[in-house]
Structure formats: C-alpha cells, structure tokens
Amino acid sequence: MTHGSNRAAWWLVTPFLAMELIFVAIPLGIGAFLSFYKVDFLERTDFVGLGNYWTVITSPAVLRSLWLTTVFTSFALIFTFAAGFSLALLFQRDTRLHIFGRAVVLIPFTISMLVGSMLLKWIFSSEAGLMTTVLAPLGLGNVSILADPNNAMAALVFNAMWRDAAFAMILLMAGLKSVPLQLYDAAKIDGAGPIQRFVKITLPMMRLPILITFVRLIIHFTNILTFPLILTGGGPSDATTILGLQLYRTGFQDYRLGIANAFALMLFAFNIVLILIVIRLFRAKEQQA
C-alpha cells in the first residue's frame, strides 16, 4: 500500500513483537545464563561452566530416555502419519459424510491432551474390564497393558496416533487439495489405475506437505510431556520415561534447575535444527505456490 509508511507498520507489529520478546526470547536467554550455574531451589550459586551440560549428557537416565524417545517417536511417527494420510485420502471430498468424518476425527485433537490421555488410561486399565472383554476372545484375556513395559510403550504410541492423526490429516489435506485435478484426469485417460495415479501423481506433488508434516510430528513427539505423565506415569519401571518427562522431573520434581536448563537448551537446540528445516520447506512451498 503506497500511502502507508514503514513507521506505521512497525508501530502496529510492536506489541506483538514485544510479547514474543518478553515471554519467549528473554526466558530462553535467562535459561541459557542459568545453565552455566549450579542452582539449588531457585538460588543461583556457583559457576560451573559446561558442568551441567556434562552432567546431562553423561546421565544414564537421560541416555535411556533418549533411546526410549527414539523408539516412541519412530513408531508414533509411522502410525500417526499413516493414519493421517489415510484419513486425508478417505475424507478428501467435500460431501456431508466426509465433512462429518473430518469433524469427528478432530475431536480427540481438540479436547485437552490431559483429558484424552486420562480417558485412554481408564480404557487400558485392568479395572475397567473393557480391554479384557475385547481381548479375551483372542486368547489375550490376561494381558495387562500398562503394567508391561512393551505394551505400555505401545499404548503411548496409540495415544499419539489417536490424538494427532487429525493434525497430520489437516496438514496433508491442504496439500491434497492443491494437486490439480486435470493431472488425474489425464492419467486416467492414459490408462493409469488408482495405485499408479497415487504413486506417480499424488506422492510427488505432495512432497513438501509430506516433509513438513513429518518434521512437525517429530518436533511434537520428541518433546511430548502430557502423554507419558498421565497415561503411563513414565512406568512401568521407567520404560516410558521419554525426554519430555525426564526433563520435567529434573526441573520440577528434583528442582535441579541449572541442570534442567542445560537439558532444556539442548532439547531446544535440537528443536531449532528441525524448525529451520520447517522454515526451509515452508519457503520452498511459498515459492512453488
């Protein structure tokens, strides 16, 4: 707009930028500062240099949670992505039925994560008798879900898929809608079947939305706190204590805030790498559009 000055634009964005500076950037700066100190119950004491970072990366509990996070994220990513893509393909037409389907899938994503995980905990708990009733005919009547390490991890992955398939669906559906329909028509005339059309047209055209969905899901899953805190409590015997929960415990149960800040910043650095990837992909998408 020609009659608008740069100064007016900056005035309008200042309150927004101030909020982000004060409540996102400054806490990160303080956290970086504290990560070099020993902090006991909010009292900053000795300068320890990189000592906190060393404590974190050599901690057996952290290393274990790192491995568990890798396992959780891999499975959650595969299942959530597959479910989300299937749902996007399933509900892509704007018929009443499909719009209804999308709305229902969005419900687990819309309600509180805490509440969702709690309701799943109730379903999976042996007291409900619900899983026992379902599994008994399969000869699995005595299988306990949350008390067995592997099953608990599977339950955690199910929790992720149940809630976040909708998130993947939304991201992918926007991509699906941007594939020109003429391409499909042309391929049909040339005799391409549905599978061939999917592999040769849909997948290549969807490269960027798929990558963005992947990275965003990885960021989400590697940092997740609510699922393990509520559904499994990190157990049994720490088998589901993934990074988010390990960090929370270091900070807010042990109150080792110096170490927790070092831990949080390393996680944050990992996130930044992934976020830079998102931005690159995003920029590529903008240029394509």
Place this chain on the structure above:
Amino acid sequence: MNYRAAIALRKTVDIAVTALVAAVCLAPILWGLSTSLKPANRIMEYPPRLVPETISFEHYQTLWDQGILHYIMNSVLVSAFTIALCLGVGSLAGYALARFAFPGKSAILFTIVAVMSVPISSLLVPTFGFMVDLNLLNTRTGLVLLYAAYELPMTVWILQAFFQTIPVELERAAMVDGYSRMQAIRRVILPLSTTGLVAAGLFVLTFAWNDFVVALVMTTNEDARTLPIAIYNFLGYYGREWGPLTAGAMVSIVPLITIFVIFQRHFLAGATGGSVKG
C-alpha cells in the same frame, strides 16, 4: 456389476469406513461419559456395560462439593482474557503484515513460523524462574500473558491471511472520508472479519482452555489453578476413583465441543482456508 450397483456399493463402504473411524475416535470419550453417569458401585461391574442401567449424577455432585467451580471460573477468565489480548494485539500485527511491504516483514513472517513450531514444554524450565522474578507465579495474569505469547503467532498468521482477502479500496475510501488508519481498522476491517476473528479465537480458546503443562508448572497453590490442573490433582487425590475423574473429563470436554458446534461454520472456514499452521 452395473453402474448403479457400483455406486451403491461404494457409498455403503464409505459409510461403513466412516462409522469405524468415528467409533475409534469417540469410544474413549463415550466410555468416559458412561462411567461418569454410573453409580459408584456399578463402575467396575463385569462384564462392562456401555449404557448405564441407572443414571446417577453423584460424581458431578462430588466435584461440585470439592469446589470445582473455582477452577472452572479460573479457566473461563484466563481463556477470555487470552482471547481478547490475542485478537487485539494480533489484529494490529496481522493488519500490518497484510497491508504493508516494509523492511523486516519477511523476517517477522519466518519468526512466526519458527515460534509456532517451538514446543512449549521445552520453554517451561527457563520460563519458570522468569515468572518467579516477575511475581507472576500463581497469578491468572501470568497465565494470560504466557498463553497470549504462545498463541499470538498463530493468531497473527490466521488474521493476516484473512485481511488479505478484504479489498484495500474499502479502507482507502474510509480514509479519504477522513478516518484515521486506526478508525479504518476498527470501523471497516474488523466488522468485515468476523469469520477470521472467530476462527483465530477458537484456536486460542482451545489452547487456553485445554492447557495443562504451562499451568501445571506456573501454579503452585490453588489461587490461579485452572480446570485441567484440578482434574490432574483429582487423579492424584482420588487415584483410581474413576467416577469423579471421568465426570471432570466431561466438564472439560462438553463446553468446548458445544462452542465448536455453535461456531462450526467459522471453524471449518478457518481450518480449510489454508490458514492452518504448517
């Protein structure tokens, strides 16, 4: 198989698959609803019964007696003020991004994408000490400010996309007629943007109403605790008394879903209009 039969079959499969998906998505919620309405001595009955034989509101009564209203009011107040702050600050920034080409604009857009991707749980530890320093721990104001900071990038994103669809000529005409820019925004742009504002407001509401991890860390006494924290504490307090727990879950879910049903048109416009983050 003739053409009509093929269409009928396809439609049947379509309905069956949708029903299956709906069942998986809704089963935990419906089972929770059923549990919350059963008398305490029927909750553990075997084999489990999906539809309660007798309906009882005793668990909701328990929540009421435990003072759930305080937490609900905190959630309502925090959500309302967060929405107001986000829409106020967000419309200004969204307007600037939609209407001006200024140096630094693309840097701001990429900052927005970056902050939208930052997982909030990785900010909790550093933010905790900062909130203590500002005396904002255990205050509803503290929660409102944090929630607004976390949801503003999304709000700005939705609103700038929406403002771009409003013709520039409208506010030019208003400004020729003697309106200042702020008056033009308030009297011309915002009234035309209800759909965008409602869509953004719903995103903010969902976050503020549902947030658990931020409130968990930033409240250490009952003053500012919100509904999700109350439910979490019930989980520790009642342990395995699933009656009050599932009743609490329903108190959290039902108002939110009701609002979404009321505003569904706006929400769908927001969710499919390319305004979803990512």
